[in-house]
Amino acid sequence: MGESxxxxxxxxVVLGVCGSIAAYKAVELLRSLVKEGIAVSVVMTESAxxxxxxxxxxxxxxxxxxxxxxRQEMPHLALPGQADAVIVAPATANQLAKCxxxxxxxxxxxxxxxxxxxxxxFAPAMDGDMWxxxxxxxxxxxxxxxxxxxxxxxxxxxxxGRIGRGRLVEPSVILNALETVWQRGWDLSGQRILVSAGPxxxxxxxxxxxxxxxxxxxxxxxxxxxxxxxxxxxxVSGPTALARPEGLETVGVVTAEDMLKAxxxxxxxxxxxxxxxxxxxxxxxxxASQKLKKxxxxxxxxxxxxxxxxxxxxxxxxxxxxxxxxFAAETEQLVAxxxxxxxxxxxxxxxxNDVARSDVxxxxxxxxxxxxxxxxxxxxxxxxxxxxxxxxxxxxxxRLQTMPTPTAPSRPSGSRSRERGR
Ligand code: CTP
Numbered sequence: 001m002g003e004s005x006x007x008x009x010x011x012x013v014v015l016g017v018c019g020s021i022a023a024y025k026a027v028e029l030l031r032s033l034v035k036e037g038i039a040v041s042v043v044m045t046e047s048a049x050x051x052x053x054x055x056x057x058x059x060x061x062x063x064x065x066x067x068x069x070x071r072q073e074m075p076h077l078a079l080p081g082q083a084d085a086v087i088v089a090p091a092t093a094n095q096l097a098k099c100x101x102x103x104x105x106x107x108x109x110x111x112x113x114x115x116x117x118x119x120x121x122f123a124p125a126m127d128g129d130m131w132x133x134x135x136x137x138x139x140x141x142x143x144x145x146x147x148x149x150x151x152x153x154x155x156x157x158x159x160x161g162r163i164g165r166g167r168l169v170e171p172s173v174i175l176n177a178l179e180t181v182w183q184r185g186w187d188l189s190g191q192r193i194l195v196s197a198g199p200x201x202x203x204x205x206x207x208x209x210x211x212x213x214x215x216x217x218x219x220x221x222x223x224x225x226x227x228x229x230x231x232x233x234x235x236v237s238g239p240t241a242l243a244r245p246e247g248l249e250t251v252g253v254v255t256a257e258d259m260l261k262a263x264x265x266x267x268x269x270x271x272x273x274x275x276x277x278x279x280x281x282x283x284x285x286x287x288a289s290q291k292l293k294k295x296x297x298x299x300x301x302x303x304x305x306x307x308x309x310x311x312x313x314x315x316x317x318x319x320x321x322x323x324x325x326x327f328a329a330e331t332e333q334l335v336a337x338x339x340x341x342x343x344x345x346x347x348x349x350x351x352x353n354d355v356a357r358s359d360v361x362x363x364x365x366x367x368x369x370x371x372x373x374x375x376x377x378x379x380x381x382x383x384x385x386x387x388x389x390x391x392x393x394x395x396x397x398x399r400l401q402t403m404p405t406p407t408a409p410s411r412p413s414g415s416r417s418r419e420r421g422r
Pocket of ligand 1: 276279308310326327
């Protein structure tokens with residue numbers, strides 16, 4: 001039988017090994033990484049060296065254990081700078097905590113603070129009770145929000161003799177995670193993206209409200225894709241039936257007013273704002289404190305509506321350097337109407353949806369759109385899954401970020417392109 005072709009020839013990885021009983025499994029992981037063509041530098045914590053001798057790794061890799069006095073100068077800076085990814089396996093509760101808190105009292109923890117520009121993968125291993133502890137879970141959540149990939153430990157027999165969730169995942173799981181982050185790229189690392197999604201509800205009385213058909217799927221897809229591409233993401237969501245995405249902060253809101261507060265409150269934090277929510281344009285001027293009775297309204301019910309504040313416009317007026325993306329839901333003159341909104345709301349990019357179509361849009365898993373940008377560029381995105389469209393919208397954001405003059409929308413004379421759904 002011939003040897004399989006290495007999948008990742010030319011890639012470089014730092015493998016951090018912490019002091020867990022599972023440290024010996026890192027030797028097998030190292031072997032698997034090397035077999036796939038990856039050049040690996042191993043970093044061990046002091047306690048890891050008590051479980052496995054550095055010499056065991058040195059057969060296959062350079063090994064560093066010391067912040068000071070090693071062979072390489074300033075290894076905590078040099079190693080992550082040269083690497084295409086940093087893997088910590090096994091990652092202990094202590095190491096997760098140190099990284100979440102930003103402590104840097106040894107080589108491994110200092111190195112992790114310098115690994116922010118590339119994919120960072122943690123494969124924790126510990127006792128089940130430790131893994132389930134709220135402090136550990138809090139740190140895991142914090143790291144995920146910052147873009148780290150955490151490979152949840154598996155359930156099985158633990159060193160304590162008990163059955164629980166705490167076993168280090170297999171090398172194949174770590175290799176698959178590497179493949180995923182390298183395929184997707186990590187181009188949004190360092191970005192803080194504020195995304196709104198879903199409808200708002202405006203109360204008529206304690207049991208009735210005005211709302212719209214938005215499912216939230218498009219905004220959620222953008223938030224999740226941005227997270228996967230390395231961004232920190234906050235999702236401000238109106239009421240939807242969707243599960244809260246993992247690894248990012250979701251802020252639940254109900255009314256347009258709540259959404260306005262949630263978005264403005266986080267605007268200074270953000271580098272990009274994507275307003276995918278379908279905010280109600282009107283709300284009842286007065287919401288009845290008691291349920292409206294049919295008998296009392298038998299002549300018909302008149303609702304007196306007042307406009308809600310335009311959240312996107314408010315964000316646009318207060319923003320400083322943030323790149324701003326809006327949506328336009330139109331049933332006619334799609335491009336002309338969207339162009340008018342792009343200019344009136346002073347946006348960098350607008351995603352124009354034809355909401356009269358029944359095969360895409362509201363409630364559907366698919367969407368079709370035209371992207372109009374501030375420099376006049378037009379991209380037609382034919383019918384495709386919302387998850388794919390999310391990636392295309394993020395691609396457009398990346399393109400705009402590398403262009404000069406971030407805010408002024410200009411004449412509608414630019415390039416036109418067409419992309420098919422994949
Ligand atoms: N939007 C908003 N606040 C509102 C209404 C809309 O922030 N009260 C935002 C939406 O999130 C979207 C953009 O404005 O990003 C365009 O929404 P759309 O409903 O298409 O347009 P409107 O501005 O409401 O104008 P019209 O309803 O007249 O088309």
